[in-house]
Amino acid sequence: MRIITVDDSSTMRRIIKNTLKKIGYGDDILEAENGREALDILSTKDVDIIITDWNMPIMDGLTFVKRIRSDSKYDDTPIIMVTTEAAKEDIIAALQSGVNNYVVKPFTPDVLKDKIETVLGLKD
Amino acid sequence: MAGLNVEWINPFIEATYSIIETVSTIKIEMCKPLKIKEENVTGYDVSGIIGITGEAVGSIALSFHRKTALKIVSDFTGEEVMGIDNDTMDAIGELTNLIAGRAKKIFSEKNIRIKISIPNIILGKGHTINAKKNIPSIEIPFKSEEGNFAILVSLKSNSEQT
Numbered sequence: 001m002r003i004i005t006v007d008d009s010s011t012m013r014r015i016i017k018n019t020l021k022k023i024g025y026g027d028d029i030l031e032a033e034n035g036r037e038a039l040d041i042l043s044t045k046d047v048d049i050i051i052t053d054w055n056m057p058i059m060d061g062l063t064f065v066k067r068i069r070s071d072s073k074y075d076d077t078p079i080i081m082v083t084t085e086a087a088k089e090d091i092i093a094a095l096q097s098g099v100n101n102y103v104v105k106p107f108t109p110d111v112l113k114d115k116i117e118t119v120l121g122l123k124d
Numbered sequence: 125m126a127g128l129n130v131e132w133i134n135p136f137i138e139a140t141y142s143i144i145e146t147v148s149t150i151k152i153e154m155c156k157p158l159k160i161k162e163e164n165v166t167g168y169d170v171s172g173i174i175g176i177t178g179e180a181v182g183s184i185a186l187s188f189h190r191k192t193a194l195k196i197v198s199d200f201t202g203e204e205v206m207g208i209d210n211d212t213m214d215a216i217g218e219l220t221n222l223i224a225g226r227a228k229k230i231f232s233e234k235n236i237r238i239k240i241s242i243p244n245i246i247l248g249k250g251h252t253i254n255a256k257k258n259i260p261s262i263e264i265p266f267k268s269e270e271g272n273f274a275i276l277v278s279l280k281s282n283s284e285q286t
């Protein structure tokens with residue numbers, strides 16, 4: 001299982017990596033600082049889950065998700081957005097752009113585990 | 125408090141309580157009086173700042189003394205932090221982002237739409253926070269067993285012309 005975490009905050013990438021390790025999904029984690037860097041990595045590497053922030057410089061998470069979803073190669077790749085954006089209209093916009101699940105920061109390990117298992121179809 | 129009423133300030137106070145007490149074990153308490161700031165020179169060591177646009181314009185800053193920053197960042201990251209390095213500054217930026225994001229949600233529930241920028245960090249004793257001209261600033265101090273910190277809310281309605 002390979003997961004990419006995309007966030008401009010090195011702290012948040014570290015928290016997400018540590019959390020993934022704690023909940024049993026930490027074997028193979030890639031990192032990117034923004035959507036542009038993530039697209040570059042994804043052009044050469046396959047991942048099973050994308051975890052992305054929204055507010056990032058250079059390319060934000062919403063633009064990144066739209067780019068991913070316009071590429072047939074990534075039709076089915078689950079995307080979880082982990083963001084401080086928690087207004088109802090923002091969550092709707094993210095889901096409409098192709099995000100499968102949504103986590104509001106700060107989050108607990110249980111919440112991230114639950115969302116991962118949901119996008120992997122391990123829960124009903 | 126010309127131009128800056130409680131309606132603008134309360135979401136930031138609520139967000140600060142909620143975020144700091146979620147990511148950290150410390151208990152915090154807002155101190156009075158709130159201070160109207162003409163010159164935004166802080167008495168703190170490090171600040172995270174986020175710009176605000178939309179139906180309100182201005183900024184929110186989160187300012188810490190070194191000791192308080194190290195305690196809260198250690199709790200937030202789950203790793204003991206010994207000094208203010210790039211990682212600590214990044215964490216303070218992200219904490220500011222979390223507070224601004226939570227305040228944005230509270231505003232949206234009152235049908236006020238704002239956007240928040242990427243955080244910036246300013247380091248150094250007695251640093252200045254550049255708020256825009258003609259936007260009133262108010263400092264809201266908090267105390268905790270690990271020292272004091274403050275948020276500086278600098279905001280005005282975008283419909284007001286100056």
Ligand SMILES: [Mg+2]
Binds near residue numbers: 008009053055056221
């Ligand atoms: Mg971010």
